[in-house]
Amino acid sequence: MKSKSIFFSGGMGLFLFSLSIFASLAGCSSAGRTYEATKSAFDSNDAGKMVEYYSPNVGYNTEEYNIINESGFQSVSTSPLSTFAADVDTASYANIRRFITDGELPPADAVRIEEMLNYFYYDYPQPKDDEPFSVTTEISSCPWNPDTKLMQIGLQAKNTDTTTKPSNLVFLIDVSASMDEPDKLPLVKNAFLLLCDELKENDTISIVTYAGTDSVVLEGAKGSDKKSIMSAIEDLTAGGSTAGSDGIKTAYKIAEKYFKTEGNNRVVLATDGDLNVGITSEGELIKLIKKEKESNIFLSVLGFGTDNIKDNKMQSLADNGDGNYSYIDSRFEAKKVLSDELGANFFTVAKDVKLQLEFNPKFIKGYRLIGYENRVMDDQDFNDDTKDGGEIGSGHRVTVLYEIADKDSPMNIGGDLKYQSTNETDSDEFLNIAVRYKNPDSEKSMELNYPVKADSIKPEMSENMKFASAIAETGMLLRDSEYKGSSSYESVLSLLDSISDIKSDESKAEFVELVKKMADMPKSDK
Template sequence: MKHYLSILFLFVCCIISCTEADDTSIQVSTLEDFGGAEFLGDNYDEIIENPFINTADEAVSTFSVDADGAAYANMRRFIQESQQLPPVNSIRTEELINYFNLDYEYTDTTHPINLNGEISTCPWNASNQLVRIGIKGKPIPEAELPASNFVFLIDVSGSMSSEDKLELLKNGFKLFVDELTDQDRVAIVTYAGNAGLVLPSTPGSQKQTIKDAINSLGSGGSTAGAEGIITAYEIAQQHLIEGGNNRIIIGSDGDFNVGPSSTEDLVTLIEEKRDLGIFLTVLGVGRGNLNDAALEQIANNGNGTYEYIDTIEQLRKVFIYDFSKFFTVAKDVKVQVQFNPENVLAYRLIGYENRILDNEDFEDDEEDAGEIGANQNITAIYEIIPQTNQNLNIKALTIDFRYKNPDEDLSIPLSLDVFDEGNTFTQSSDYMQFTASIASFAMLLRDSEYKGTSTYGDIINWLDNTSLADSYNFKAQFRDLVQQASSF
């Protein structure tokens, strides 16, 4: 009893010290020392997993692609740094899957995206099957990348003072500057109590000038996120490059608290800006007051992508290894799957819960959807319940796609027929086995009702059966994460 009273006393003292401190320390204390499961103040949207849908009731499934990778890096931070499983609602399965670079083929140069797909048995439910849908963005050689007009929008409010926030972002932006060409331009806008222009749009040839401006940044004050967003778009518009790459890169913990600050307000603001031909990258940092929900929705609704920065190596991934993803090759990419009722009894889309679209949205060019960067891959997985008597001579499903070129408003259709070739999971491609392993891991982390018979040990065995390129050791690191999670 004395032990629990001591813990309670320490916890109360921690709260009191936070409330008496300035705004840089509010909600930074965590529950991890007291046996809790997540950081105080972190905000995640609730995720309700997609259910199985009977094909007889609805044979068509429609969703927007999602090119984000934030949930993976955030999950890794919980397991590696905090030695605990992440909060259930922080697990967006599609972001775990799409974190990794896969060498999907790009052979049809008539479109900026290429398609692939396959069916195999399901390793966690022997009576079911999996469908993998793959999309590959057009690679662009470095010498052929268009001129860029970048605006760095950096949160310098008081909540950004810790080393894992502003200082980490500053290091990342300086790495990014080294990737710029002389034809590129960079402006820097900051926001705390007010928004301010720290660096006017400056040629990429003046790298030291840009880095000096980054080095000068310090934190303090409240967070006027909306004002910063408005200013950044104004600067981007002033220096818009027709036919070029125009992009705002936001770095923040998402703790907006001055002016329009609710997720709904900020999403409305972003939606008003997304038709300007300016794309968006959102970088989340920190813990204790990470507003993951707001940052993800800002990216989703602003022709953007969302990444979480937890380590220097993650900085290198986002700013160097995946630099080509800052160049959008297809926007408003939608997927619509027509299941054949003769072969498929029911289906379930794994992940993409906040990317589901109404079927009528598929051909509506006013309906926003996700973007794909140069050389980027996107994967989606369905678990299906097959009919008892399948006919392998007919297609199991047809996948229709729609995309827009980055500077156009009319969508272009594509389609892919997928047949069941009777492959077992072990006979399927390495792509299937690797991505399905990630999907299974996400379900275990969520303690999903759909996790079936899979275990962490099973996932490690499936991963060991694959042989995919792993230039930066991220796939090997994922195996280590699975092993580490199994011990909690």
Template sequence: MRCFDRTLPVLAAASLLLAACSTAPESAPQSAPASSPTSAHPGAPLAIAPPPPAPAPQVSQRIAVTGSSIAPFHSYAPIAGVPNYSVMAPPLILMRSEDKFPDKAANGLVLVEEQPVSTFSSDVDTASYAYVRRQLNSGRVPHAGAVRVEEMVNYFPYGYARPAARTQPFAVTTEVMPSPWKAGNQLVHIAVRGFDMAPAERPAMNVVLLVDVSGSMAMQDRLPLLKQGFRLFAEGLRPQDRVAIVTYANGTAVALEPTTGQEKHKILAAIDALGAGGGTAGAEGLQRAYALAEQHFDAKAVNRIILATDGDFNIGIQDPRQLETFIAGKRKSGVYLSIFGVGSGNLNDALIQRLTQSGNGNAAYIDSLLEARKALQEELGSTMFPIANDVKMQVEFNPAQVAAYRLIGYETRMLNRQDFKDDKVDAGDMGAGHTVTAIYEITPAGAAGRLVDPLRYGEGKGTKAASQAKGDELCFVRVRYKLPGESSSRLVERPVLAKSAHATLESSPPDQRFAVAVAAFGQRLRGEQQVADYSHAEIAELANAARGADLDGYRAEFVKLVRMAESLSKAGAAGQP
């Protein structure tokens, strides 16, 4: 058994979290014992009860050991109004983590004269936000690599303009506003919203649940939590839907042959029977799940594999490139792939990201039953029912108006300029009602002299002259996509005019201001210097003023997380070693 020699100060972390919540005007009441109901809205921060005093030698009694891993012990509390379900409370013992994340540096400033075009794949994943929330609720500052700013921004629902007709599945809206962290700079906010389907219009689902039942999944925040979430998913099945279950550990097994939603009792019994133990033959599990999905493929249905795992593949194919090649080859089969990550300590988020980006899929992180309910029940339409494949975005900046730009986030989604028109290049997918937000920080053309020294042999005068005819345009936005089942892409375009800019940030729409606050917080968590002088308090103030109706409480929860991060920062709390 591998042992770790360092822990974080639990009592100090718990005290900070309680202090952060108690000082927030809109915060929840003081935490109650673990047996009391938790916050009613999905994704709400969970109350942490101070641990009872105990001598130092007894701390080890609160640690669960499974296989070669050491993980926090978790307690459960019931969810108000949801019988027979409970929600996992955050761990009280904070351990050293071996979670793996993509190693990508933040996007830097790009000179328009040198590179006027920015191209990237859309991203509707939400895994990063849920993971960050869990770490902060546990009294830890998340690893910078765990913070993907675009996933944090896209976690929240926004009331962006809807498409006028289903013949064009997207509506694209833009706003220009002053940057709150850099005087003189502006932010270009690009919002894309897909049309939504009424429940009666949704096609049938042909789903294979591919469940990791290896030994590392035995802990309460993994397989037991997933089983509760899958029960919620099963309760929402319609008679025309079909579900199969494939499991993998040392080997693979079909725990449930394709079964219609009319036989919920059979599906629920199969879910309840799942247990964990053994190795992690993830590649073999993927192969078997795809074979089963293809065997029962329904051209009129949505065919999807949902992989639930902590991402640890240690038997069979382990090379991420080989796994990517296998999954990329399966895109043509019409079977989509979604991955739900769970657990903390050995989460292989880097692998999960690579696989979902190869498999026409999306990724989420399940840190509580409330998040499972959000992903598998409340957002079932957008998660399960695709309206467009290979969605790419490209922005061309006008050098007569913009000296430089910086795309905030999307580091793992960047594409080459020529990839935009190449229909063979894979990109992100969007489901019914999904929204995608992208934010650029731009430096006005008049500030170019502050950024770089002038060129000896000219300043790209030909490019500037060519841009004069479109002098009032800051940039030009293009969105390219394919309808499901089609191989040729379609195009949506719109200019962004300089005169459309808001004079003040406060005059911008609330949704856009809130997205900017989330983007600022993500950048701070990553340690990006651009927002070093923009404080947590200012971020919380901006977000709080833009909360709007906030019916589900997601935005109020965000403000509390910002204040938690501020408390941890002031106390000098350590992040992941």
């Protein structure tokens, strides 16, 4: 996937990026930016207390994001299958929150709607019997397009007991000069100290750092030796260039050395992604991480910082390294990722998870997958066990939205094929959802199928679907999507206001406040 850099300086406002990149900034018109510490969100330990999100006083920006080519409508007569890899990353939402709390709209390519959706909790049922997932579907009217329906798919992973499973964790920490900011290494240290509170006696912990060169700070420490682990973390300092590829190789080598056959083996990378020594290109990093993951060691990428974060590199490392990607902008977020949702983020229950939907032309003439643009796969790759899918942890939820044009829709999706015909069956199934996955210690996949009946359309959306719809609508507004239809921040707030228990969920309550800020921003599309 292509990536682009966004460069601009403070002072005279010297622009160092092309007009096409400027157009993608979706309302970020300020050339130079001077940040001050801002506050937002609710502290989970004190419902009335605000949480500080770090924003350093920096006047330049060299952030990098992968280009997103938004998915359009597909004709069922020519493309009856929709195939993509599962994704549980949440970095995009936390990064968007950082922009909004700083009074800016994010660049369009920083907005990944699937990561916004998957940041939040949804009330999906636990799987039955020995199945690793439950799949819930709901179809209702689309709030922003009167000619389509909206379908929500909720995949819920089984909650497993992670307390008895030993972990072999290697903390791979970027201590280069670029990490010498309040929202970087100091926050990294706070985050890993929080993680130390979750360690079990039979866990094994190693710490590798990298700057100009890599260094093994701690190797093979027992989880019970928290004093040594915490002391090693607290003593970290920043300085030098960024030889991230060397650090990655060393971290995986140590993880292999202490590999636990029946345990959880994982490298936890904390960085701003600004690699400038050794292997630095995104393509070469992908090759490296694909090679390292063959050892059956998983990866968690934790992104930190502002103004020079290389989101594209961190996302690619996670997507290609059997991993997940989170962005940490506060102790609140660190606690969410490394404590509250530790099981989901660190204990994989299924790997290479892929979804393939087959739409019945008897009922549906077109569809559009909302988000997941960088996870779309060729249809034939669904059954190919050599093709990478997504990793899902204990209790993880994957939320997917499709916009659907049924047979009664006036939308013109595209012409039928000239030399082939679409044969309609007598089935009363609207569509079929196939989920393919591998157990964490296996390379052979299994498939589960979940047919959706045509009578599943509901006159009113559930609380789950109302919130997911509001997220998608907000994402389309931030991206200035050509498919946003009648979307507005006012309609989003109205939908959120109709959710009865939204204030009981701190993250969702915070989202309401962020939408209010978006609605008040200049050049926002209201």
